Amino acid sequence: MDIPAVPTKVDPGALTAVLDGRWAGLRREVRAQMAAEDFSDPANLDIEAHRAQVLENLRRLARTDQPGLGFDVAYGGGNDVGGSVTSFEMLGFGDLSLMVKAGVQWGLFGGAVQLLGTERHHEKYLRGIMDLSTLGCFAMTEHGHGSDVQNLHTTATYDPAAREFVVHSPDSGATKEYIGNAARDGRLAVVFAQLVTGGESRGVHAFLVPIRDADGTPAPGVTIEDCGRKAGLNGVDNGRLTFDRVRVPREALLNRFGDVAEDGAYSSPIESDGRRFFTMLGTLIRGRVSVGGSAGNATKRALALAIRYGEQRRQFKRPDGDEVVILDYLGHQRKLLPALAKTYALHFAQEELVSKLHDIPSDASEEEQRELEARAAGLKAFNTWHATRTIQAAREACGGAGYLSENLLAGLKADTDVFTTFEGDNTVLLQLVAKGLLTQYKEYFEDLSPLATARFVAEQLVGAVLERTAARQVVERLTESDDGDVLFDREWQQKLFEDREEHVLEGVANRLRKAADDPFGVFNAAQDHVLRAGRVHVDRLVLDAFARAVSSCEDAEAKALLERVCDLYALSAIEEDRAWFLEHGRLTASRSKAVTAAVNGLCAELRPHARALVDAFAIPEQFLAAPMLLG
Incomplete structure (x- = not known):
């Protein structure tokens, strides 16, 4: 076969045009916005200062049109799901705490209200979610149950006399844990709980539960704890939430897939409790897709740092007396270039996934939806595992310089480490792929x-x-x-x-x-x-x-x-x-x-x-x- 020769020199801009793909215009716009902002690396900030900086940057982001891209035009959004995911992914080039906090606010919290709620919730909350006047949390994970969402312990029991749900944490295992925005800034939470009405459990549903008043004081019956310092992502205020018989109105139920009438009668367009549960979760895959793409961009940043360093750092002499740049050594190339090739491969696979997510019709068949979910699960696992391995290789490729916080790789290592287990543990996600x-x-x-x-x-x-x-x-x-x-x-x-x-x-x-x-x-x-x-x-x-x-x-x-x-x-x-x-x-x-x-x-x-x-x-x-x- 005839193998084409590689040109002596290739314009990086021509490659960028290929990489930028369908949302090239948006990528250029986001890059310009990022370049116009002062970037302060958070390496030397304490937790409180880092959290304050991230919140301020989130408010700056809210003044652009990016946060609204994925929301309905009727409420000031852009109806551009693919563009929304792409813009979140681009945040992976910078402080990953900002990317995660933005993902919690607009992807998880806002996405749950939009995709699990109905018009009454959209009209009341979406504009405030987009402009940050309503800061929220996505309270799914519990101390006793992470990946096994179907068996969460938190309950929401309907009281027909008061027309209210009583949200309760019956044991320590029901503590909502690692909840972004909970420790400091959140005022409202989407809480996933077992819906109980008429003495019968109808499975996990989502409820809007206030956790603080306007002054930041915890709401009655809500206990909030700070998760404290983490290995990375310390600009995100992760917290723990417990509920002691907290009452919320019947309308707090996000009722797109299941509703409770005033008398307590339950109804749903999906008869099977199991199928309803998986349909609900299936609508929330944007966060999983965004995490994979953001991990890919963090990997690109690490490779850019390591390869630039590898072209400058010299070690040992040739026979002619000239010192060798370390990227000329095969062993060094082996550390970085196959990883760079895989980064390109995953980029194009991610681009296809985002397009599929954007294009899937609202009336897609269950088979189409499951195929999309499986692809999102598999690529999230691959992107985040690749980030963990490659950022470590990049750190090693930069020797002691890579270990210094000022050279950014240590922060990238710390911030991306948890990506392999949040938005779905990677091992569990691969099982989901195989099941499909x-x-x-x-x-x-x-x-x-x-x-x-x-x-x-x-x-x-x-x-x-x-x-x-x-x-x-x-x-x-x-x-x-x-x-x-x-x-x-x-x-x-x-x-x-x-x-x-x-x-x-x-x-x-x-x-x-x-x-x-x-x-x-x-x-x-x-x-x-x-x-x-x-x-x-x-x-x-x-x-x-x-x-x-x-x-x-x-x-x-x-x-x-x-x-x-x-x-x-x-x-x-x-x-x-x-x-x-x-x-x-x-x-x-x-x-x-x-x-x-x-x-x-x-x-x-x-x-x-x-x-x-x-x-x-x-x-x-x-x-x-x-x-x-x-x-």
Whole structure:
């Protein structure tokens, strides 16, 4: 095959145009606004000063049109869901405490009021939420229940005589914990609680509960505690909330998916309590999408700092006496360039996800909604795990300089660490991805009689021997060819990922077919396999998204460079999972060695373009002002 040569020099602006994508105009606008603001790094601030600075910056942000982008035009919003998420993601270039506090106020709190409430709530609250006259909290997580939202302990019991709900924390496990905006600034909270009416529990619903009066005094029956200093994000005032028989009016119920009449009668457009619960949560995925994108931008910032430093810092001499810049060493390139390639890949996958979120119709089928939720879950996990690993690698790549707070990487490490477990624990999210994939095997799980089980196994064997998938056939044909450049064949790369996904998923389904005998035991024993299924599925989605972005690139020089960056992403991912590909006969030993050689070669080939690739992120220079960089 003919591998196009990378141009000697590529304009970073041409790459930025590709990266900025559908919301390019908005990205330019947000960058200009960020560049016009004075940025004060919070490294030397105490908690109270940091919180005050973040609130002031939030008020500045409220004076722009960004916070309203995701809200209804009827209340002063912009009806631009994708633009709203994109603008939140852009905050990931700066102080991540501001991004999180903005996400709590406008994404979680405001989003819950908009998406779970009805016109009476919209009319009363949305304008105040947008302009910050109503500061709020999103009170879901409890001390005893984080990911298992369906079994929260907080109750909201309807009193028909008073036409009120009584919100109560029955035990210490029901304490609402880690609630952003609760410790200092919040006045109103969306509280998730078990709705009880007529002596019957109807599952988790959301209620608007005042937690402070206008002077900041806790409301009667509400106890507020400060979570105190955290490992990072100390500009966010996380707090704990408990409720002692707090009464709120019947209208405090956010009643889009379930309502209670004055006499206590419950009604809902969704009959099943379980299905209603998952539909409610499914509407709130914007926060999860935004966290993933913000983590991606924090990763870009770390890579920009590390690669700039790597082009300046010199260590040891060549035979001719000149000292070598550390980015010229293969070992240093290996730390940063595959991570940079994956950052590009995740960027394009995130861009596709935001477009899907923006375009999904209000009457989307349950299948469409679940597919979107699964994709959001998988990419949030991948983006945040990648941020954790890459920011650590960037810190190491900058040595002792990277450990100094003034050089920004230490703060990025601390602030992004929790991203892997908030807005959904990543391990749980990958299980959600796998669960969605396994629905295609539903017919086998519905009838687990001995005859059905035998048929399932027989079909698996026949499929393995006689009916190999089209993806497997392409992989075998190209892998066994004499073409030494097959590793750079995009079809081979994509089919290899696709084939791995199909094989792993079939294996999981096969292991779970006995779940009727011991559902928990069988699932628990196969959990590693389930998580792998989710992981390889997202791997495939990310590579496909990158390939589509490259093929649609109109600038020839940018396209040629992105082709090689995409190769580095694909081959470094294959190298990382070489054990599986070797064990399952998808790579020969010689091909496996060739993959490592190809990754090394790509690192050398992309080394001259490393600065252009990070400059293309167009991060405002004030956010890269680290003393370790010479200018």
